[in-house]
Amino acid sequence: MYQNKLKIIIQFLLFITCLSVVLGLKESTDRIGLKPLADEMKTSFILFEQSTRELQNAVSLLEENSSGKGKKEISITQKELSGARINAAKEALKNSRMAYKRIEFFMDYFFQSSSLIYNRPAKVEVEEPYMEYQEPSGFQVIEAMLFDADPLVHQKELADQAELLVSSAAGLPALLYGFDASDNQVLESVRLELVKVITLSITGYDAPELKSGIEESYQSIFTVQKVLLPYIKKDLPGSALLNQQLGATVDYLHQHPDFDSFDRMEFLRHYALPLQEQLRNFIQSSKSELQQKSVLNYGAKNIFSPDAIPSNVFPDAANRNLKMVALGKKLFLEKALSGNLKRSCASCHHPDQYFSEQLKTSTAFDGKSSVSRNAPSLLYAGFQYSQFWDGRAKSLQEQIKTVISNPFEMNGDHQVVVAELSKSADYRCDFAAAFSERAVNAINIKTVADALAAYLGELNPRNSAFDRYMNGDSKALKSEALKGFNLFMGKAQCGSCHFAPLFNGLIPPYYKLTEYEILGTPANADFKNAKKDKDRGRHDFFPISYYEAAFKTPTVRNVEMTAPYMHNGVFKDLYQVVDFYNRGGGAGLGLDLPGQTLSAKPLNLSEKEMREIVDFMKSLTDNL
Known part of the structure; x- marks a missing residue:
């Protein structure tokens, strides 16, 4: 039926x-x-x-x-x-x-x-x-x-x-x-197909068992080459360079079809990313710019450029200014936001610990018990369409207001918080400057949330060794990290959920949705006697079976500095995390998880390969 x-x-x-x-x-x-x-x-x-x-x-x-x-x-x-x-x-x-x-x-x-x-x-x-x-x-x-x-x-x-x-x-x-269709539409369609090859096809995203992603990438780029031929023949500025790079990229894919041995870093740095740059230049010079489908910054050099994904496309992020950011940084340390005037945002998200903390789960407001989930890093938190592990908040502002009033976290009454801040002449001046259009009664819970969100939205340094390497510093990455990148984006299938370039759950090529996955993360780290975790994840927010134990896919940037890991802080180091995936998640450990979206089949990674993946993830550590 x-x-x-x-x-x-x-x-x-x-x-x-x-x-x-x-x-x-x-x-x-x-x-x-x-x-x-x-x-x-x-x-x-x-x-x-x-x-x-x-x-x-x-x-x-x-x-x-x-x-x-x-x-x-x-x-x-x-x-x-x-x-x-x-x-x-x-x-x-x-x-x-x-x-x-x-x-x-x-x-x-x-x-x-x-x-x-x-x-x-x-x-x-x-x-x-x-x-x-x-x-x-x-x-x-x-x-x-x-x-x-x-x-x-x-x-x-x-x-x-x-x-x-x-x-x-x-x-x-x-x-x-x-x-x-217009030529502008045709050119945007092939531009997005190239992004899809770079971020999805070479990872095996839609053919993990067949491992045909490289051969499929060849078919995609070969077709792009044919579609672009009429434009290249017109001999517009940049045509020759674009044609040359297309040919080189197609040839490389054709000559290296094996999925597991494919050198993704070589492909990206010498073929795909230069092709993306040449296509950008060609479209700009032919005055054929059009942006109907994706939030990407088409003016960026390539997908790994720091400005490739603009921060202002995410919910309630459009009107940030420097004074709001400065005020938000000040409020991040402000204990007047809590009900006992003793806690601030930094109590659980320590700036010197990459805006996370080393506890499995944070200490609750009462100072004795613990909250139910691990405090994730706030770095790159602004680059998501939902907040919290279960995605129940649709913006940073919504998340901030929820945390302030949550009796287990900051237990602050919004009206009392506003009244307390309003007593300060410095804050009255700061709010008036940051929100000049609301100079009268500028301090309210909305402006508090807006200022904090503005600050959090700027926590995206993009200056790790990996970023430096992708932007031309050939000495920034060691060979182990390079091998780890190829495994992460290929055999280990990490890149098919932690999508480039932010390595979080933003789904390419449009980057308009945040993904949730059911991994079967256990309640304990004993893989021989794994116990099922009781946290129902997104199901508690949307009570449907497909969200049972589903959690948002976080970024793996800076994970070296943000242990312990997963929503419940169950894993103490990155090797344990990779080993968990290598065994097929919770279902691979023998837990009854019919809804697990992660494949339960083992990845068959060697110990050496797992350590190389860890080396790559460590290369994503920013300099703060």
């Missing part, structure tokens, strides 16, 4: 999409690349549909070999045949993914609602604030089933998913009927 509903939804989305293009996208006076783009997509749609049919055929063959399933004895021949057919299905899946990567940028940019069927994560996603559930479908679901211990038990689901791909792919050519 679910599959029938999904088919109807797909058909409806295709109809709406076609209707919208027939009614007409806004005409552009300059559409050099429009017809070549449409021709390229027309061919690629046909090839993609063929690949989905081949995948469907490969999946259907699994049913023909299931007669022995369930019997106590299966002949060696049957086992070999079954294994061969499963491998053939995996290969067909890989081929179909390759074909999809040639249309991905187009679908994601121009027909995003229709594209959701193909490559959605293999977990239920919740669309807030409407709490609509997006059921998993497409390639990633098929991959998860084919790489299960016994793929044959998923025969019906595999057949249903393959049918969905075939039926939806068959309708793709209709999207081109009456399609119109």
Whole structure:
């Protein structure tokens, strides 16, 4: 029944999409690349549909070999045949993914609602604030089933998913009927595809088991090269350099297809990031700037530049000024914000401890008990769309007001806090200067929160050894850290949740959402006798099953200085953290966690590799 509903939804989305293009996208006076783009997509749609049919055929063959399933004895021949057919299905899946990567940028940019069927994560996603559930479908679901211990038990689901791909792919050519787009839109679409390759594809984000991310990156950049060809032929300023860098990048990806051994740092520094810079220069010189989809600063040199993600795009961050920041820094140490005039923000977030503390969980207001969760570092806290481990606050201001009034944290009454601050002539002067438009009664709980948020929003130094290396200092990183980066962004799959460049839960390439994950973090650090943690995470805020024990993905910047780790402070050092992931999270330790979003399969990292990952994370330590 679910599959029938999904088919109807797909058909409806295709109809709406076609209707919208027939009614007409806004005409552009300059559409050099429009017809070549449409021709390229027309061919690629046909090839993609063929690949989905081949995948469907490969999946259907699994049913023909299931007669022995369930019997106590299966002949060696049957086992070999079954294994061969499963491998053939995996290969067909890989081929179909390759074909999809040639249309991905187009679908994601121009027909995003229709594209959701193909490559959605293999977990239920919740669309807030409407709490609509997006059921998993497409390639990633098929991959998860084919790489299960016994793929044959998923025969019906595999057949249903393959049918969905075939039926939806068959309708793709209709999207081109009456399609119109400006060159500016085309250029933004390929710009974002390049960001996706840099931050997602090379990490194995959407094909962790197939490990086809490098080959898929080749398909993506090769297609970008073809789409940009009409513009390059026009011989605009920067065309030659862009064309040269495109060719070099495509060649490098083609020559180094192996996922685990791929040198991501070499690829980024010598190919992808220079390509991003050349594409930026070309778009600027051709006066084709357009920003419809992402919050990225398109004027930044590349994704790892300090200004790549502007701080003012996050909730309630737009009107900061230097006087607000200075006032916020002063208020951060102010004990008048607490109910007993003895606690300040710095009581739990110590500036000399990288704005965290060394306790598993902070001491509560009563001075005896403890709060339920670890105090995370406030560095880069402003670069998130939600605050607290469970994401229940949508802005720093909301978080600040909540902490001040929380009886277990600061236990401050907002009115009393404002009255206490108002007694100070210095504060009256400071608030009037920082909030000049509210010179009368400038001290209130909103301005207190705004000033503190302004200060916290500036806690993003971006001056670590890693940052210096990415910005040209070739001596800033040691070989162990470089190896660790390649593992972090590849085999260890860390970069598929801790997304570059901030290595937090901001999802590329649009950077408009913060991700939550269910890791199965245990209540104790004994991996042989792990106990289930009772903290229900985001479920306490949104009581739905998909949020059971879900927590926000924090940044790993400065983690060297912010032990202990995880929401409950259970792990005392970074090696334990990496070892936990290496074992497959809580489910990998044997805990009953059916909703875990982290794969329960071991990563098979060696002790040396785990220590190299730790070395990389230490390279993310800023100089404060």
